Amino acid sequence: MKRLISLTRLILLISLFHHITISLFAEDWIVPPDKAEKTAPFVFSKESVEKGAELFVKNCQSCHGDPTRGNFAKLDPTPEDPASEKFKELTDGEMFYKITNGRGTMPQFKMILSEDDRWDLISYIRSFHSGYIQPEPELTSMTGAGERASMTILFDSLSKMVTISVYTVKNDMKSPVKGAEVLFFVKRYFGNLSLGDAVRTNEEGIISYPFPDGIAGDSTGQLTLIAQLNESSGYGNAKKAILVPLGVPTEWISLTAPRAMWNINFKAPVWLILSYSLTVLGVLLALVYIMLQIRKIFYLGSAVDDAKSDKP
Amino acid sequence: MQNSYDQVALDLFRPVRLNRSHLIWLGILTIALFLCLYAYSIQLREGLGVAGVRDYVSWGMYISNFVFFVASSLIGMLISAVLGLIGMKWIRPLTRIAEIIALAFAAVAGLVIISDMGRPERLPYLFLHGRIQSPILWDVTVVTTYVLISALLLYLPLIPDLAIGKKILNKPKFLVKLYEILSVKWRGTKAQWEIIHRSMRILLILIIPVALAIHTVTSWLFASTPRVGWNSTIFGPYFVSGAFVAGIACVIIAMYFFRKNYHLEKYITELHFNNMAKLLVLVSLVYLYFNINEFLVPGYKLEHGDAIHLKDIFIGHNAGLFWFAQLFGIIIPIILLLFRQMRKPFPMLILAILIFFASWIKRYIIVVPTQEHPFLPIQHVPANFLIYKPTLIEIAITLASFILVLMIITVLSKLFPVIPVWEMQEEFELKEKGNQS
Structure with missing residues (x-):
């Protein structure tokens, strides 16, 4: 029985392996x-x-x-x-x-x-394939989906509110897009900081965005807010950025400003400069002292010779 | 009494001369060196590409060899300073041999590093643009210092010998002249002896931390990276203990050859071999202890990278080299040297040669295999970049460094007595005084 099980296992294993390789x-x-x-x-x-x-x-x-x-x-x-x-x-x-x-x-x-x-x-x-005919563009079931929507972003400094409006343009007619998903980000040194889940537009195609508290801005609290249509909701990926004074004023200290092990030579840690220099200096002084001692041996020897030659 | 006192000097100065066999030996070394330098000229012209080092394994034979050279040079400190300062009298005839070996290896270690530079003319940049935070700068500092101290430690106890030799030697002329200059008017006065003793004590104490630093910093070149196999907190003592094993092997080989060729059986006796064997077992046990720590602890946890690295050196394609190094470099010598018959000169020579090879290969195992498993996946490079294979040119350049060491040892051991003469005379005097009373 055991043998049968292990044989079945082996066969299974082989077939699985075969499948994977295929x-x-x-x-x-x-x-x-x-x-x-x-x-x-x-x-x-x-x-x-x-x-x-x-x-x-x-x-x-x-x-x-x-x-x-x-x-x-x-x-x-x-x-x-x-x-x-x-x-x-x-x-x-x-x-x-x-x-x-x-x-x-x-x-x-x-x-x-x-x-x-x-x-x-x-x-x-x-464009390199002669005789290619593009199939009908795919349209999702949502109304207006498939069209590339546009977006405006506004900041009202009195109410401190960010307003997004999403709309499509057809024959110079603007029509608001309901239920479009918008993602929010804050621009950072390396990539963008996501501000959480997507927010949907209302009946009028509008989002009144409550900017979260406690996000760091520059020294005056300015930061760049980015709003982007979520591509998967089917209205393209329009993107808008705006400078808003909604952040916490923050003094950014340059990463390369303080003394550090990984910084340039002139910004080495003080303890390291001291211990390296003092050690090297100490050893060098000892070696110089030894050299002087060797010189002293020479002078002592000369003195002995002189003493001998003085005696008749 | 006077007779045996002078006999010591005559015995020890007998090998100090230029004879034909010696010149032939030097000639062979010189020719071999030039052949290897030709290989270096190719590297200088074509770049490091002629060596087997590539993007992934960028530290190959040269750096392994550098680590080995620094390791071997540490023996000067152990023999002269540690054993000398704790008052081991039997070690005295071996101190100069150890110092010569230390100086030769330390001096050439610097050149070995330069051989790993594609643009050696940029060496000054290391000092002009080097960062004080970099272990490489510390290493350069400490190796240079060690060469200086070793040279002084070789020279200082030589001064009284030079004065003795000046009287005994009558040819060749240049040598007598050299002795005259180097003996700095040594007249053996009490004041001069005091200076020698005091300076020696300072140097012997100074060389202990410097020697520990030279090899610890060399280990930090590796241990200060997060790379698997290098990222270890015990790399310093692991390297230092391994260095003593390699260094003692070097000294035993040298002892055997000097004893035999210079007919120094009266001074380097079987007792010295016996004691060196015990010392070798001691340092090998310490090294074994660090090896167990170095491999058992990560081997127990088998973290992802460690698992790959350890598998590679335990049973993978580097296993042969690894087990050769561990067996012949540590385990077999420890076991064999437990037997009295193995502590005789000839068996010890064979063991020392094996340990010497195994120690070199151990350095290779420490440096190379981990680089064959880079952190980043390998993309768009030829497959042969992954596995390191030293080229003939690389091997020749590495051989050149050994030839240089041999040349330095040969020249120093021919120009000067390899056993401190005055210390031996002192010993004979004491012995005879003891006999009289």
């Missing part, structure tokens, strides 16, 4: 059907191609080379030329999935490029 290293990179059907949320245009070209140089060119020239990097599996037939055969959704998730040496761009950026990239790649 799914990891198989030539084909299979995209789930629902993802493969995904389409862009906007119509590819000259602008989107131009934007995509710029993104391609920064993010893709080092491995995929210049499209149509086949000068991609020699990696295994080969990155291939984006203008090639292999790329042309992919659906937009498949391409989006692969850029988003990556695999093996192909990096994941989920956190690096926004969804719009990724679609711009695809529109650039498609």
Whole structure:
């Protein structure tokens, strides 16, 4: 019985391993059907191609080379030329999935490029595929969703309130967007500080944002507040920043100002400078003393010689 | 009585001369050195790329060798200062041998570091732009100081010997002249003896903290980083205790050769080998203790990085070298030296040579394997960057450093008596006084 169990385990293990190797290293990179059907949320245009070209140089060119020239990097599996037939055969959704998730040496761009950026990239790649016809842009079920909304941000210095207004423009008509999610951040040295969960717009497409207490600002309390549409709510990713005096006035001491072990030579800790210099000085003085003693031996010897030569 | 007193000087000055076999030996060393310097000229022209060091393993053979050289140089402090100051009389004939070895290794250690520089002409930058917070600057300071003190410790007790030698030697002329100058008019007056004794005491006390510092700071070059295998609080004493093992091995090899070739059997006796063996067991036990701490504690916890590193050196591709170093460098000598027959000169020579090799390999194991597991994932580099393989050029340059050490030891041991003459005379005098009464 025991033997049977261990045999079953072994078979299971082998099949599992087989499965893993197949799914990891198989030539084909299979995209789930629902993802493969995904389409862009906007119509590819000259602008989107131009934007995509710029993104391609920064993010893709080092491995995929210049499209149509086949000068991609020699990696295994080969990155291939984006203008090639292999790329042309992919659906937009498949391409989006692969850029988003990556695999093996192909990096994941989920956190690096926004969804719009990724679609711009695809529109650039498609510009090399003759005979490509873009499928109808995908529209979500929400009213107005799929359109790229715009945003204004205002600060009223009397009431100390930040007001966000989200709207779409069609035929020069502004219509407010209800239920759009807006994320708030404060600009910091390294990246942005998130101020918590997204806030939804009301019926009029407006958010009266209660800025939280206790956020550090500059010496006068100024800080940069950033509001950004949450892309997943389907209205694009419009972003606005505003300088507001809502922070706690804070004196920022430069990280490199105080003396520290990791600072430059002239800002070394005093105890270190003292102990190093005094130790070196002490040892050197001792050595100089020894040298002088050797000189003294010489003089003493000379004195003996002189005494001898004085005596007849 | 007068006879045996003079006989000591005659015995000990007998090897101080230039003979043909000695010149041939020096000639061979010089030719070998030039071959190795040719390898260095290639490195100087082409850059460090001709060595096996790459982005990930950037400290290879050169730095391992540097650590070994600093380690070997520590023996001067142990023999002359520690044993001398606590009044071990038997050690006196070995002090100069230990000092010569210490000076040779310490002096060449500095050059070994320069061989690891792609742009050696930028060496002054270390002093011009060095940060006082950097252990590298401390290391340079302390190694230089140690070379100076070792040179003085070699020179001071030599002064009375030089005065004796000046009378005994009549050729070669340059040597007599050299003795004349270096003996700084030593006339053996009471005042002169007082100066020698006082200065020696100062130097012997001074060299203890400096020698401890030189190897502790060398260990900090590693221990002050968060790298697995280096990130250890006991690296200082671990290095120092290991240094004594390596240094004693060097002294035993030198003792054997000087005894045999210079016919010093009367002065370096089996008793000295026996005592050195016991000293070796003592320091090896201390070193073993630190080894157990160094490997058992992280091995018990097996934190992520430690697990990878320890697996690599225990059973991985560095296991052969690791176990060779541990077995032949520590464990086997401790066991074998428990037997009286193994504490005879020849078996000890064989053991010392094994320990010498094992100690070198131990330094390599400390320096290299951990770098083969970098913290950041390796991307877009050739696979051979990951595993370090020393190149022929690198090996030749490393050999050059050993040749230099041998040359320094050869020259010093030929120009000057390797056993302190006046100290031996003093001993004979005391012995005969004892016999008379």
